Amino acid sequence: MVSGLKKQLRQQALAARGQGGDDEAMTRHLLEVLVPHRGKVLAGYWPMRDEADPRPAISAHDGPVCLPVVTGPARPLEFRAFDGRLEAGSFGTSHPPADSPVMQPQVLIVPLAGFDREGHRLGYGGGFYDRTLEILRTSGPVVAIGLAYAVQEIRSIPVEPTDQSLDMIVTDQGVILPQPQNSQVNPDGTKSQS
Numbered sequence: 654m655v656s657g658l659k660k661q662l663r664q665q666a667l668a669a670r671g672q673g674g675d676d677e678a679m680t681r682h683l684l685e686v687l688v689p690h691r692g693k694v695l696a697g698y699w700p701m702r703d704e705a706d707p708r709p710a711i712s713a714h715d716g717p718v719c720l721p722v723v724t725g726p727a728r729p730l731e732f733r734a735f736d737g738r739l740e741a742g743s744f745g746t747s748h749p750p751a752d753s754p755v756m757q758p759q760v761l762i763v764p765l766a767g768f769d770r771e772g773h774r775l776g777y778g779g780g781f782y783d784r785t786l787e788i789l790r791t792s793g794p795v796v797a798i799g800l801a802y803a804v805q806e807i808r809s810i811p812v813e814p815t816d817q818s819l820d821m822i823v824t825d826q827g828v829i830l831p832q833p834q835n836s837q838v839n840p841d842g843t844k845s846q847s
């Protein structure tokens with residue numbers, strides 16, 4: 654079953670994440686991909702456990718920044734403006750307090766357990782980012798940037814109909830631009846649509 658396989662891959666990727674990587678290079682790559690998004694509403698996250706740390710890039714963003722808040726099981730995330738204030742949330746997260754304005758992000762830095770080169774992602778299994786990206790994408794263009802150490806790469810993640818893909822993945826080793834799923838790269842480097 655897909656969910657059983659995902660669970661196994663998630664455990665494997667989370668164990669690999671513990672090795673970490675080059676944090677300075679990760680920040681450099683994240684800053685580079687954010688350059689064209691100056692002025693846009695950026696959703697970051699406050700890292701927990703050994704997640705890759707987006708905070709240096711969030712602080713450097715020239716525009717509004719917000720952070721995710723869990724509002725209930727099987728509910729999309731809410732994003733609240735980040736002004737430096739944080740409170741403890743469920744699941745060990747930290748998020749802006751309830752009086753911070755709710756925002757609609759245009760660019761999201763998405764925390765990952767694992768990823769593959771086609772842009773498929775694994776989180777902690779709650780479906781929070783899947784639900785959230787689905788809704789955001791129906792109301793306008795959104796750029797979802799996965800942030801992970803290169804060691805979190807999985808060869809191929811099984812896909813379920815509710816899974817939302819990443820537009821790019823930033824790692825300490827570089828930036829991965831997933832190939833569209835309905836195209837195939839030919840040996841001469843050209844692409845054909847299937």
Ligand SMILES: Nc1nc2c(c(=O)[nH]1)N(C=O)[C@@H](CNc1ccc(C(=O)N[C@@H](CCC(=O)O)C(=O)O)cc1)CN2
Nearest residue numbers: 698699700701721722723744746764776777779781782
């Ligand atoms: N830093 C950060 N903030 C975030 C997320 C995230 O992944 N990273 N989220 C992304 O959604 C939301 C929080 N969602 C979370 C969902 C589950 C767990 C968690 O610890 N799950 C347990 C398994 C729970 C269970 O099945 O019993 C675990 O992984 O051990 C943590 C955060 C919003 N904020």
Ligand SMILES: Nc1ncnc2c1ncn2[C@@H]1O[C@H](COP(=O)(O)OP(=O)(O)OP(=O)(O)O)[C@@H](O)[C@H]1O
Nearest residue numbers: 659774775776777778779780781782783784787815
């Ligand atoms: N839009 C949706 N509507 C209903 N159920 C959904 C939706 N998106 C995800 N789910 C459900 O949530 C669960 C998410 O499982 P999955 O393993 O893909 O989580 P994940 O991507 O690791 O979690 P997250 O999105 O929180 O990082 C699945 O059971 C899936 O069916």
